[in-house]
């Protein structure tokens with residue numbers, strides 16, 4: 520980055536800066552949500568509505584941001600959300616994000632639809648990653664992806680359950696979204712599966728999902744997934760307590776309260792508003808995470824206070840990649856961590872376990 524230009528001060532400034540770096544169609548793909556993008560906005564507004572009731576006089580001179588997720592200690596309560604097609608942001612794409620995240624001890628979730636092969640990303644990361652799975656109607660193909668993820672050292676599978684069909688993102692339809700020449704869905708074994716075909720007024724990714732992904736999934740498929748892998752399964756995309764209980768009964772080790780960043784069902788509830796219900800239904804039987812609209816350290820405090828073990832961070836990492844590759848993504852994380860550390864101190868908490876729902880109003 521040009522040193523004469525001041526670095527962004529927060530995650531919102533990274534998005535502004537990224538708009539100058541990205542092709543318009545790529546920015547639209549990253550930023551957009553379904554239909555009227557009401558849930559995209561609501562994820563933020565719901566965080567903003569919550570007020571904090573801080574404690575004082577509690578000796579916060581030493582603070583600890585560590586947590587445990589899936590039985591392993593994590594230095595920070597942050598995991599990188601799975602996001603497809605990261606080479607649209609930067610030539611190093613997923614490799615740059617793997618280096619940036621793992622350098623800070625943060626686990627990265629690699630999308631099925633990555634533009635870099637999962638073996639290469641696993642080799643570049645210093646801490647074990649998670650592999651996000653979309654289930655193709657071709658179960659042999661799906662099984663092969665799972666076997667490769669397991670063999671490459673990924674630590675968990677993240678089964679995305681909120682996308683039987685892709686949400687309709689009108690910006691992508693308008694742009695007839697497709698991958699530019701040279702970029703492919705690199706985890707897939709054949710040319711037909713590696714490319715997206717846009718059409719006038721239609722997103723190539725929407726068409727890809729409709730033709731290839733399995734819209735027939737039920738909770739029984741979690742048992743199927745568990746039968747073909749020894750890795751723990753994290754179910755991503757739950758917004759209700761009853762579904763969370765079914766996920767646990769189906770054997771999920773983790774649940775991500777997510778509305779896919781507002782990209783699937785528009786007018787779905789904000790994730791922070793759904794979190795308490797899920798935490799109550801899970802009742803300690805699995806680790807609960809949350810994503811969607813996390814942009815400030817206080818957002819992380821609110822999620823943890825309501826029972827999340829960690830948050831997943833999405834789009835801001837792409838803005839960081841677009842602005843300055845690996846260094847930009849790392850700086851995005853550093854900004855969020857500094858805000859979290861400050862928020863913890865100002866809430867009168869020394870560690871994440873000190874946060875509880877009575878901190879919120």
Ligand SMILES: Cc1cc2nc3c(=O)[nH]c(=O)nc-3n(C[C@H](O)[C@H](O)[C@H](O)COP(=O)(O)O)c2cc1C
Nearest residue numbers: 549600601602603630679779780810811812833834
């Ligand atoms: C550009 C983009 C691509 C995404 N690709 C995937 C994906 O491949 N698999 C998946 O489960 N979720 C995907 N998501 C959803 C994210 O994992 C996550 O739920 C969401 O972005 C979190 O919200 P935030 O961006 O507001 O932080 C994607 C999101 C974005 C913005």
